Amino acid sequence: MSEVLRLEAPFSEAAARSLEVGQRVLLSGVIYGARDQAHRRFIDALERGEELPLDLCGQVIYYVGPTPVPPGRACGSAGPTTGGRMDRYTPQLIAYGVRGLIGKGKRSPEVVAALKEHGAVYLAATGGAGALLGRRIREMRVVAYPDLGPEAVYRIVVEEFPVTVAIDSRGQNLYELGPARYRKA
């Protein structure tokens, strides 16, 4: 699957369900940056029956803690962090309505099950390519939890942000399928 798909974020459940594992995607539009501590606060709020500080229904969450923005630039270094640390929070956020996740690394069976049930996808960006990925970010601002510093929630405008469908809404998982193809007994 070498053809690259151009996709606007946020995207519909139907669009999410049409994505297939291994597909290369260039994502443009609005996504939200959130990582460990922000996830914890989201879940605390949901469990108390409170509103989230922003409506994440149908949105894409990017696991990122960017570097401070140097003067004259839209963004510094902003690559993905390990998605697995968010595993304990993710099924609840998917059930709430989050449509897509961008990160790197493997996910739990519970996350895969939630993606299948609710028609959402996990997209992989290249870990450690923060300078390159930061160049695809046009705008970035803190929209919640500013006290968390690099762990605050960011509204991020991306243009042709390169990702690969790592786990699709049928539960097909590139973190298993890819290595299995190259593993020697």
Place this chain on the structure above:
Amino acid sequence: MRELNVELVTAQVARLCQEANFDLPPDVEAALQEVGKREESPTGRRILGELCENARLARSDRIPLCQDTGLVLVFVEIGQEVRVTGGSLSEAVNRGVAKGYTEGYLRKSVVADPLRRVNTGDNTPAVIYYDIVPGDAFRLTVMPKGFGSENCTALGMLKPADGLEGVKRFIIEAVDRAGPNPCPPVVVGVGIGGTADKALLLAKRALLRPLGSRHADPFIAGLEGELEEQVNALGYGPGGLGGRMTALAVHIETFPTHIAGLPVAVSLNCHALRHKTWVWEGEKSE
């Protein structure tokens, strides 16, 4: 006896923190290009291409290679004929870290307390190791360590009866368990022997050996080569999305140990193996 004022240390640490984050060492960049030629997976080759491009952009734009600009490890070798003046050396190092991380727009990733988790705001404190060595030189290495890979560290207190096979199995299993999470292609640092803490420190120091180098002991050098092949048979490849090149290298360091023990530690580093060194020899400072 030469005198080194700590103000110079602060300035150099600030510089090294920035350079380490912007400028991938040449041996690491060369290794990424080299494995790009050997990678069979098209996805893997594309990712390696992105990583080489990322290194070029980081250097030219002075933007961190990775947004995780790490917790700073500092290795200091103080010649026993050097006298450090002007105040506390550790405080001077930490002032340098704060200055480098603030002026370089690097991410502040350190929380003051592991349980209450409030950010210190300037990426201090660093984790500092001191060695007293013969001579009158002062050598300082800054290594920003990202936690995607640090979280994959493994320590095994094996039994002597587990032997060489047990050690190999432990190392391969540690890399296998980590899978895609430490951002492969990784460098695998291994420490064997000493005590638990010594083995972990050996593993960390092993990461700093130049890529392409082998251990001086041919037995250990052979083991490094064998483990590289086994790690690259795991199939994770660049980014962990499948491929041949899971590791750039396996580096092993050893130390004498107790008759009852066989400690093994594995420290993984992502492909962004960042470190910069400053050597001071009085007037001939470089």
